[in-house]
Amino acid sequence: MFTKTFYMTEQESLRLITEMIDTARNRIRRGEGNISMVWGYVVMAASLLHFGIDRMGYPAQAPYAWLLIFIGMAYSVIFSILQHRKDRTVTHIDRILDHLWLGFTICMVTIGALGSQLGTYSFTLIELLYGLTLFVSGAAFRFQPLSWGGVWCWIAAIGSLFVPFPYHLLILAASVLGYIIPGWLLNRKANV
Amino acid sequence: MFKDLDPVLHAQLRLAVMSLLIGIEQADFTFLKEKTQSTAGNLSVQLTKLEEAGYITIEKTYDHKRPRTICRVTPAGIAAFEAYVTALKTYLGGTS
Numbered sequence: 616m617f618t619k620t621f622y623m624t625e626q627e628s629l630r631l632i633t634e635m636i637d638t639a640r641n642r643i644r645r646g647e648g649n650i651s652m653v654w655g656y657v658v659m660a661a662s663l664l665h666f667g668i669d670r671m672g673y674p675a676q677a678p679y680a681w682l683l684i685f686i687g688m689a690y691s692v693i694f695s696i697l698q699h700r701k702d703r704t705v706t707h708i709d710r711i712l713d714h715l716w717l718g719f720t721i722c723m724v725t726i727g728a729l730g731s732q733l734g735t736y737s738f739t740l741i742e743l744l745y746g747l748t749l750f751v752s753g754a755a756f757r758f759q760p761l762s763w764g765g766v767w768c769w770i771a772a773i774g775s776l777f778v779p780f781p782y783h784l785l786i787l788a789a790s791v792l793g794y795i796i797p798g799w800l801l802n803r804k805a806n807v
Numbered sequence: 808m809f810k811d812l813d814p815v816l817h818a819q820l821r822l823a824v825m826s827l828l829i830g831i832e833q834a835d836f837t838f839l840k841e842k843t844q845s846t847a848g849n850l851s852v853q854l855t856k857l858e859e860a861g862y863i864t865i866e867k868t869y870d871h872k873r874p875r876t877i878c879r880v881t882p883a884g885i886a887a888f889e890a891y892v893t894a895l896k897t898y899l900g901g902t903s
Binding site: 634636704 | 812817818819822823826827829830831832833834835837838842843870892895898899
């Protein structure tokens with residue numbers, strides 16, 4: 616296209632600007648959906664493990680299942696660092712989303728640390744925060760399935776309040792579909 | 808009276824690079840080369856001109872021992888681009 620430098624008419628300039636801005640817009644990084652999927656699998660595994668251990672007659676030990684959250688945390692941090700290194704481009708939205716997921720990770724750790732005070736509500740809080748993260752990510756990518764995944768998480772969080780413990784853990788695990796499927800679809804859409 | 812179009816920006820490849828960088832906070836050399844479909848030599852020369860004008864910064868780093876050039880638009884570059892677009896609109900609108 617540009618093998619040598621030459622000058623343009625005003626119309627050509629404007630056309631070029633529009634074309635280049637369109638090229639850079641709506642760009643989704645490869646593997647962008649991975650972070651939501653990993654958190655999805657982690658929450659599902661922890662919920663089912665907690666439920667399973669509780670049903671086996673060890674309710675005191677069951678909450679330790681949530682130590683799996685550290686896997687999600689480690690992945691979030693490593694993903695952000697590696698992604699940053701190999702990114703061919705970084706947009707303002709990329710930075711906002713990195714901060715959003717980092718903030719989510721900090722909230723998860725804080726909820727984990729306060730788990731005994733929050734009791735069973737900590738699971739509902741996790742679900743609400745996860746919903747928020749997905750909802751905002753969906754808007755940033757202009758990718759509605761992700762936003763709907765967020766809404767699905769909120770519905771599950773509210774629904775879990777009406778189901779006795781530990782059965783609401785099953786609702787939490789089932790809500791995983793709300794974030795794994797959009798994450799998978801987002802990866803398919805990724806073009807950079 | 809018509810405003811002068813910035814000669815640094817009023818060149819095809821330099822304008823293409825600036826238009827890409829305006830929408831993106833930073834981009835590497837490979838991305839710019841691919842999107843502008845330019846030759847490495849020409850792109851390199853034009854990036855240097857943009858850097859000399861203070862419109863972009865060029866950072867040379869290594870990614871797993873492979874050299875990597877990262878370009879970022881500066882506040883001066885954003886201001887120049889905005890002024891260029893305003894001047895362009897004046898020309899196209901035919902008003903001063």
